[in-house]
Amino acid sequence: GYDKTCIFTALITLVNSLYCNKASRRFTLCLRTFSSSGGLVGLWAFGALRWALHHSITLVLSDGKPQPVLRRWVAVLCLLPPVFESGRMVMVTASTADDLGLVPGPSMVVLALVSSTVACLAWELGFPDDGGNQGKEKKKKQEARAQLMRVVRYCKPDALYLAAAFLFLSLAVICETFIPYYQGKVIDTLSGQYQHNSLIYTIGGMGLVSLGSALCSGLRGGLFMCSLSRLNKRMRHMLFHNLIQQDIPFFEENKPGSLVSRLGYDVDKMGRSVALNSNVLVRSLVKTAGMLVLMLGLSWQLTLLTMVEMPLLTLLQTKYNTYNQLQDCQAQIKELASQAIGAVRTVRSFRAEEKELDRYNQALERMYKVKEHKGIISAVHLLLRRMVTVGLKVAMLFLCRKLISAGQLSVGSVLAFVLFQKDMVTNMKQLVYVLGDMLCTVGAATKVFTFLDRKPDQKEAGELAPAKLQGKLAFHHVSFYYPSRPDTPALKAVSLELHPGKMTALVGPSGGGKSSCVSLLVRLYEPKEGQVLLDGQPLHCYQHQYLHQKMALVSQEPVLFSGSIRHNIEYGLVGCTLEQVKEAAKSANVHNFICTLEQGYDTDVGECGGQLSSGQKQCIAIARALVREPQVLILDEATSGMDINTQHAVQGVLAGSVGQTVLVVAHRLQTVEKADHIIFMEGGEVVEQGTHQELMASKGRYCRLKEELFED
Structure with missing residues (x-):
């Protein structure tokens, strides 16, 4: 490694010194005769000869596998003089074979060596070889291009x-x-x-x-x-x-x-x-x-000097654009604020204001550190940019003075060039910024x-929508796991039936599986094993709109949306009339309360129904379910927030109409006693089932835990 590098450097120095000696000058002068355009062909031929010699040395010293950076540096070092002279001949039409500078002096060789090294260094810093990660980086670039083209297709x-x-x-x-x-x-x-x-x-x-x-x-x-x-x-x-x-x-x-x-x-x-x-x-x-x-x-001289500034500023801007971590911090701060403000009642009731403030301050502190780090990087980036810009402007002023003295430039041309140069730098900055921003x-x-x-992951809804639905529900060996707890079964091979025209009650201790059954019935989740059937067909076979038209759920904590009371009752329905809304409100015993409001059914319930009590929200939720005239009615502690009088008023409605299937999850003895069928669940399994009298007579779990489960 180190010995080969030293040998290679010595050989490069030797070859470049030979390039400047008198024998080399005689050789290159002979090459002039090969071209009618002066020494241009000879210069290219000698550059190619030098490149072949240098490249052969690199092959010998690197065992036939030279590094890409070394190959690029050798090529630039050997071919830079002919490229420069060719460009000068094209731009300066007055150039002849005598002033092409075919054989440079030692100073020009050193300048070529330094410029080649700087150019290769800038390239490697801006576009480094990734070695073993080259395949991954290539794949990332391909994916980025594919994503960008997809955005373009959407346009x-x-x-x-x-x-x-x-x-x-x-x-x-x-x-x-x-x-x-x-x-x-x-x-x-x-x-x-x-x-x-x-x-x-x-x-x-x-x-x-x-x-x-x-x-x-x-x-x-x-x-x-x-x-x-x-x-x-x-x-x-x-x-x-x-x-x-x-x-x-x-x-x-x-x-x-x-x-x-x-x-x-x-x-x-x-x-x-x-x-x-x-x-x-x-x-x-x-x-x-x-x-x-x-x-x-x-002026081609001023243009070349200006072009030196572009790669340096591009390199600085590219490195600066790679640092961007603010988005995750901002999303986290927004999430914390949304949670605390949205659940302010819970925060207040548990005296957690200080805790929420601490969490919010910690998120702000993290974002502050990210911004502070980015600010330091920005300051260093700005300093380096200014140093490059000022240094090159001073060099350009000296060159302008020289060109004006030689009569090659006028004052107006200098002014125009300065304006062009300023816009050129701005455009290059914008190009680099846009490329970084596009990433x-x-x-x-x-x-x-x-x-x-x-x-x-849920199965797609089918097309089944029968004109008449009986409403018979059945669980056949249903097992279910929550995605957040994949190792803990919520239901274990549950089998049960709900018959039309009957009210079935699900009872049992907390965590027994009652809410899981309700979630499966309304297709919030899919069972891991077994099937949930409606009239003998799996739930996913029915049309989504049809299923939730025929099946309505009223939960213990119903969610209301910002808007009027009418909007919340007819939510999700098309073509629902005000008369239908009023009939449902009367059945839910909330019509009289609504009529006392100044704007009646157009009264805004506030954010998440915050202007109403929990009992009033439950009544509106019951009206929202009844206005659909569902064949299956699911009540999950739907009257827990109501007073006794309101509960008695809606009890008959909740017991179901003729042919309607009603499922009740309740913790009140009066509600359970009126059920036609009671299913006792514990540990995700059906422990026992029957009527109230049958379960009391069997002296089983239902009877022993009645006092703990129900409040009379």
């Missing part, structure tokens, strides 16, 4: 808008590029012999391109914003539609704050990759190409597409 409906936007963008950039050129012409016209017609022509041209730039820029911006708005609307609609179709375990694994962040922030960021970033990208590319042509026409937006798009592509 297909806006192709007309985007095409018009890019057209106006190109016209605006072309007009804007010529403004500094005409400004330099005005200065030259005023500084030389005054010619009125020339001045009017120059000012008129500058005004025309300025007006064209302003007009086309306005049209371009409006069209891009319109395209962005349309894309965001479509993506949010698609993502929300897919999220709302997911199964319940998905929402248990993903917090609402994180999903809302993906739905809002990530979709917006993904849209910028096509609309705003494409705008800046195309604008910067077109303008950079145009300015480069005009700058080369003014971030690809990351945001990946998160969005992950949710957009996710399919629910």
Whole structure:
């Protein structure tokens, strides 16, 4: 390793020294005769000869497997002089074979060596070889390109808008590029012999391109914003539609704050990759190409000096753009605040204000540290950028002075070039920023597409929708595990039946499996084993809308939505009339209370029904279930928050109409005693079942634990 490196360095120095000696000069002078264009062909031939010699040395010293960085450095070192001289000959038409600099002096050799090393070093820092991780990085890049192209495909409906936007963008950039050129012409016209017609022509041209730039820029911006708005609307609609179709375990694994962040922030960021970033990208590319042509026409020496600044600033900006960790911190802070504010009653009742404040402060502290780290990186990045910019500006001023003294530049040309150079640096910064931001937006798009592509684990609903439904429910050897507790069975081979026209009560201690049975009946979860049947058919065979039209659930803690009382009662129904809403409210014994309100059925219930008591919310939830006229009615402690009078008023309705299947989960003895069939569950199993009298007579678990289970 180290010995071979020393040998290689010595041989490179020897070859380069031979390149400068007198014999080499005679050899290269002989090569001039091979080309009618002077020594250009000879220079390329000698460069190729040097490259072959250096490359053979690297092959010998590296056992036939040289490192990629070494091969690149040798190629740049040997071919830089002919490339430079070829470019100089093309740009400076007055060049001849005698002033091509075919055989450089020692200073030029050192300069070539240093410049080649700096160029290769910049390349390796910006685009390093990953060794063993090369395959992984290549795969990541391919995935990023695929995601970016997928975002572009989603913009297909806006192709007309985007095409018009890019057209106006190109016209605006072309007009804007010529403004500094005409400004330099005005200065030259005023500084030389005054010619009125020339001045009017120059000012008129500058005004025309300025007006064209302003007009086309306005049209371009409006069209891009319109395209962005349309894309965001479509993506949010698609993502929300897919999220709302997911199964319940998905929402248990993903917090609402994180999903809302993906739905809002990530979709917006993904849209910028096509609309705003494409705008800046195309604008910067077109303008950079145009300015480069005009700058080369003014002075190729100043242009080359300016181009030295671009790779350095690009490298600095690329390294700076790789640091971005604020999104997770912001999502966590939003989630903590949403939880604490949304459950403020629970926080207040348990005196947990200080604890919630501490959690929120810890999240703020984490985000502060991330921002502090990023601020330090930003300060160092800004300092290095300023040092590079100032150093090159000083060098450019000295070169401008030299060119003006030699008569190769005018004052107006210098002014135009300075304006071009400033815009060139700005455009390059924007290009690097956009490339870095597009990588971030690809990351945001990946998160969005992950949710957009996710399919629910739950079985898809079928097409069964019979005109007449009996309402017979049956559990056949049903076993169930919650996704959060995959090793603990919630139900163990449960078999039971619910008959039409009968009221069945599920009773038992907490954790016995009652709520799990209810969750399976309304298809919040799927059984691990066995089947839940409705009229002999598995639940997933029925249409989703049909099933939840014929089956209604009233829980102990019903959820109401912000809006009117009527909106909450008719929630999910299409074409529900006010008369139907009132009839359901009367059956739930809440109509009289609603009539006492100032706005009646149009009264807003507040956030999550916060303007109503728990009993009133239960009454509205019962009305919401009854307005559907369900064939199966499931009541999970549906009257626990009501007073005695209200319970008696709705008891007859909850007992079910003729032919209706009613399932009650209750902890009140009066409700259970009226049930036609009682099922006692404990430990996820059916322990015993029968009527109240039969269970009391059997002296089993139901009888022994009656006092503990029920409150008289």
